[in-house]
Amino acid sequence: QVQLVESGGGLVQAGGSLRLSCTASGRTFSNVVMGWFRQAPGKEREFVAAISWFGGRTYYADSVKGRFTISRDNAKNTVYLQMNSLKPEDTAVYYCAGRTAATMGKGRDDYDYWGQGTQVTVSS
Secondary structure, three states, X not given: OOEEEEEOOEEEEOOOOEEEEEEEEOOOHHHOEEEXXXXXXXXXXXXXXXXXXXXXXEEEOOOOOOXXXXXXXXXXXXXXXXXXXXXXXXXXXXXXXXEOOOOOOOOHHHOOEEOOOEEEEEEO
16 A cells, blocks of 8 residues: 655746645555646546656656656655646646556556645636
């Protein structure tokens, strides 16, 4: 089992930045592919970014490419999502997710563990 706890959400103006953190416990963190998803009101949960076991590979949704950066610190059991140039359409609950398979995943069903989510609100 992996327990995931997100932090760092909040209210920010358009063009601003936030950094989300997700701390894991319960099993070897370095053997878990980590991802971020988000869900806006009335919409499906969508993929944002993912990072491989040791950070050598990253994937991004087209909507955040060039603005968001995913990274991880296995010594701290933590994955980060640096969000720059935020837009009102980035407003959502952001979820951290863990995948125990070695391959990367972009679908909700690809992930085995989920955090409770952290709210990000971008005002115009």
